Amino acid sequence: MKTEISFILNGSEVRVAVEGHHRLIDVLRGPLRQTGTKEGCGEGECGSCTVIIDGRAVNSCLYPALEVEGKSVTTIEGLQGPKNELSVLQKSFVEEGAIQCGFCTPGMIMSAKALLDSNPAPSEDDIRNALQGNLCRCTGYVQIIQAVKKAARQLKGRR
């Protein structure tokens, strides 16, 4: 039995038919073709599938698709600017060497964005807390922390 749901995805309303057992990530990567959100474990342990729902970073592999009805979802695809440019945070990840294989990157960036949106001047502990659910096997996290710090400084300068 499919149910049609509607929600805001990266600023635009979308309508999609979903099964009761579908998770948000199934809908994003399936019918909506938003493959920027990655599935690393399917059990909420690695954070690769992180998206932002109404301002909160959420594992989309644990989130029932039906529950997104009427909510606002931001995925990595929603961060790009109007002239095909990266956001300050994304650029900072690139410039600081925070990306290697890149599979954890979209989820990592979404967790960092949710943090910076709510806490523009985070301490290093705040950053670690915000990213503790996002696993990375390549980088050892050092340059990821540096990237978030740098983005916070740059965004502060813009305010």
Added chain:
Amino acid sequence: MTDFYHIGKKASRPDGPDKAAGKALYIHDLERPGMLYGKIKFSDHPHARIKRIDTSRAEKLIGVRAVITAANTPEIRFGFLRDNFALKKDKVRHYRDEIAAVAAIDPETAEEAVELIEVEYEPLPGVFCPHEAMKEGSPLIHESDPQGRPRTDNLIPLKFHHESGDLEAGKRTAKYVAEGEYSTPMVQQCCLGTAGCIAEFDMSNNLTIWAKTQIPFLAQRDFNRALSDMGLPGKNTRVIVPTLGGAFGSGLDTHAYEYIAILLAFRTGRPVKIVYTRTEEFANLSPRQSSITKIIQGCDQNGKLTFREVEVLQDNGAYTSWGATYPSVMMMPATSLYRVPNVYFNARLVYTNNTFCQAMRGYGNPEHTWALESNMDELAEEAGIDPFDFRMLNRNQPNETTPMGLKVSTCGLKECLETVARKLDWKKKRKKGKRSGVGMASLIHVGGGGRIYRSDASGLILKLDDFGNVNVFHGGVEMGQGLHSVLTLAVAEALGVRPEQVIINPTDTGTCPWDVGTHASRGAFMACNAAILAANKLRSKIFELAEEFFPRETEQNLKKYREKNPGYKPPKFDVMKAARRDRFELHDGFIFIKDSPQEPWLRLELGRLLRAVHFRTQGQMLTTEVFYDPPNELPDFEKGLGNISATYAFGTQGAEVEVDTETGEVKILRMVAAHDVGKVLNPLALKGQIYGALAQGLGYALYEELQSQQGKIMNPNFRDYKIPSVCDMNFPIDLEFIETDDSYGPFGAKGVAEPGLVPTAPAIANAIYDAVGVRIRDLPITPEKILAALKKIK
């Protein structure tokens, strides 16, 4: 040292923006028209005869397009000793044996169909411990070898042995001796992007496979052989490597799931995708082997090593992969880390009913360095010498040949040891802490390729377009480590163009020249050496053509310049006379004559020259190809002799730790790493390699362990198999790179992908001993082990 324009400068990676935007396409993101989804039915027993397989219910399920077993498909053998089969016929030898597979229109249907497959087994007694497996009368994992000859034991028929000097004489001259048995667990590569592939046949029965591989060309060879086994001799495979979500050695073999996807694609005539779930990845993808290493070392009264005796036993699991050759790398530190004149090394591998193992970063070196560097501290204590002084006394030196025949060219081990000691404040902190301590460990690793196959070569093509851009075709694999980042810089530097003008094309056996594979920290070393050769060839061609075109084109430049600047008087300079191939230079994409006046019109854009050459009658376009084969040797592993690499990387890592004696918890206060990297190619990428490898070493040291009970993986998820999180990496890491400017290295550089992992665990173990006086010889160093050891010494 030479000054470089791009090499050594911080540069972000070319694939970074797409990865940051979620636009990079991994195997999980790829789709082909009409694609089906494959799923595998794995064994329910660790050791059993297969009595009956009933696939009838699965076949009837709506949406199922094919169900295959060994009974209805040709036999495909694979594995390092060709002891494995894509689908198992008579017998299963571990839980991950593939019994049947399904192709269906969606993943859910495929999964449902697999659950409908019924298998009847006759369970056999299993053997799960390498010691047990070697006992007489132990159940035989393989009753016959791949040639059909009966087997009488579980020993793997591979010999890794070394003897040099006079061991008994070395023992006689030893005043102090330390002996110990050190073990390491199975650990998983834990790529964030799980394994998978898409296999597709065209109507001529040639195969295209999108594979998560580090060895596209050896995979092509394996798959072509499989096509032949399938009754398609002479048919070809094209291997395309998508963006890889990490690899860390897991892509150094071809896998049963790939052969199964190929069989399903051929059976259905449609593309078939198989991607592992995280649970499948943990349970069914080969991890790093466990190891048990016995080591005895001795030194004379002055602390000079007199002998080293090593026996290794490895639980290989049920089938062989390239991972069965770990001892080929273990014998490198065993014979060659520190100067030791009399060495004995022997390794045995045994089949068991455990999951079979494969390569992971370091490939035997972390296992062996764990034993060796723990034992070095124990011997130093026996001899009453400070472990740092002991290492300095026995350190390797430049231009020496080791007992294995390794020809060390440059060696920065002295500087690495001194740097770590200085940064750790060694003399002050050592033996001073209350529950806190410092420790160090060093490494040697291949830094100039690693010849473990007939060819250790790497081909590269540079193709110039009409606009001055350089298209690079290289068979090495970017798996996240930053190969394309340094290759971009190397091409820009060596050719004389801007990095933005360099385009690295996707790795594809159909378009790229042969490369043995991205392993042994060889990627950057090989690719950049090949890039330098190719760039030099291309520059010769460009400068030869410039003799004809430069005067003509710059004449036009001057004309235009004069129109814009009336009254301009050009300096006296005879362009015609100066335009000789040996006087040209190319930089930033502009050709000019060395020592010519600095006039803007005397610079010719590369693209303009290329267009002029292209569009004249009988024009031409510039492409060049090279095949770089490094000056190293395929060792005789039965004798343990041969210069496996063109140059060797050295390094030392140190740790300062605090141990809670109530809970046994280890807190890392800081880590220091000093590596002889030859030359820093890109500090951003290099730091990332060391930080990341060090984090993997931390997990190896303190908590990572693939738990197996009677052959079953008990922790197939990130909840129960813990890898370091951002909260665990909550300590300062001080990196220092020692530049020894190696003559074999591209721009002086050595390979450094693996070294950061290699000495991390023993450095931490040695620091724990300094802190609380307990010596843990069995990884991982869990709080339970520390508490038990503390109890013993009380």
